[in-house]
Amino acid sequence: MALANRDTQTERQNSTIGTPGQNTRPPIASLALLTLTFIGMMTSIFMIFLYVPTDAIEGIPQRIFYFHVPIAWIGMLAFGVLAVASIGYLWKKDERWDWLARASAEVGTIFITLALITGSIWGRTTWGTWWTWDARLTTTLILWFIYIGYMMLRSYMGRTPASARSGAVLAIIGVIDIPIIYESVNWWRTLHPQAEVGTPGALPPEVVLTLMISLVTFTLLYSFLMLQIYQLQKMQALAQQLHANIE
Amino acid sequence: MQGFIYLVSAYAIVWVGLFAYLAVIMMRIRGVRTELAAVQELVREQQEKPTTS
Amino acid sequence: MIFLEQVITILWKDVRYELRSKQMWTGMGLFALLVLVIFNFTFDLRVDNAAAIAPGALWVAFVFASLLGLGRTIAAEREIGSMDRLLLCPVDRKAIYLAKLLGNMLFIGVVEIVALPIFAALFNVPLFVGALLPIVLLSTLGIAAVGTLFSAMAAATRARELLLPILVFPLIVPIVIGAVRATGTLLAPAVNEPPWLGLIAAFDVIFLTVSMLTFEYVVEE
Secondary structure (H helix, E strand, O other), X not given: OOOOOOOOOHHHHHOOOOOOOOOXXXXXXXXXXXXXXXXHHHHHHHHHHHHOOOEOOOEHHHHHHHHHHHHHHHHHHHHHHHHHHHHHXXXXXXXXXXXXXXXXXXXXXXHHHHHHHHHHHHHHHHXXXXXXXXXXXXXXXXXXXXXXXXXHHHHHHOOOHHHHHHHHHHHHHHHHHHHHHHHHHHHHHOOOOOOOOOOOOOOOHHHHHHHHHHHHHHHHHHXXXXXXXXXXXXXXXXXXXXXXHHO | OHHHHHHHHHHHHHHXXXXXXXXXXXXXXXXXXXXXXXXXXXXXXXXXXXXXX | OHHXXXXXXXXXXXXXXXXHOOHHHHHHHHHHHHHXXXXXXXXXXXXXXXXHHHHHHHHHHHHHHHHHHHHHHHHHXXXXXXXXXXXXXXOOHHHHHHHHHHHHHHHHHHHHHHHHHHHHHHXXXXXXXXXXXXXXXHHHHHHHXXXXXXXXXXXXXXXXXXXXXXXXXXXXXXXXXXXXXXXXXXXXXXXXXXXXXXXXXXXXXXXXXXXXXXXXXXXOO
């Protein structure tokens, strides 16, 4: 199984007499995160399906909530990480910030996509409609578009410093804009109040506990995926650099 | 019953999605490793040849 | 004052260049009109409906025409290589940005001035109310502020015409909402309307500043 480990054969690069071999160091960090994620996921599944009581109002489908909410939160966290990494890159000009940014953008896109899908299904069961233009859903959709725009921009501009800079600027503009978008949609919606997607009122302790466990699990998953993509970016950068050195 | 179907499909989509993504990541890592090995071969070959400029 | 001189010089150069080729103005103008006409077919515009649909139609036309104009200016720059030569000069990047921004606003503004009376006629709405000017001005400023920055970004790619709208549309959502609602309130005054013009103005200040500061990173070679 191809997991990312720290050894990208940079040492071999310097030695002229080296036996080309596969990676020697076991991927400790990756395996650890993967194991923890697995344990967390098992625990979460148990709690979601066997521990938490069925919601009185919404019934069985309400359990989607325990996956949907953490996934959505992590999707937004990923955007925050993307923004911080972007600022870091523009400030320090260190490539590694860019690897972090690209990793978070990729993982974030996946998470927001899943959040939109699960949210839509949950909305269908609760409110009878696949979509509603309330502030939260609309902003999440816009966020999805910004993520996609980022991925497209980076893809079209390739693996260059110019690409990294442009991506960073996009991320910074995006993160400043998101709260403004949310507020403006809020103002717009107050004119036509409609079904709000969300759970009203205080939540019983079992619900909170399950939600927290699920959140921890998905944070671990996010960290695991980030590590993989970060190493992937690192290796791709290295390969590109070596190609350039040869020519 | 219908609610149950929605629940299952939501979880199924998440699982399938995450696993598919994980599989894609693994493939990409393997691909880069192969590419890196190949490039490193080329680098060594170039180093072993007497330098001509 | 050197900064201002730089801005005006670059702006004047762009305006003269664009005056020579009338391509863009006519293209954008016709495009805006076409959108307005198509709206007539897509929505049922009886008299009572017009006030509800008209602001939306107007701003869809303006936004699309703006994007068209934004894409064209930077593409033209890249073709003749003037941007590269400009970057070689020790001119403040913020000045370049401002000049491009003002140039874009000028072009879009001309199209808007032409489209507005025709819009008023087509939709049969009373248009020359005083408060319309600040709405159009500030909204155009916001769209152009973001658009100028991203057109510089997208210009470096092959799929620039495709990429520019994808990048810009999500980001200008507050302006679009604000502009449409503000124009709507003009035509059909409502109570308890949020301060849309204030929102647009705040957006402008924030994104003008951020764009001006980050522009140099985008055009850096």
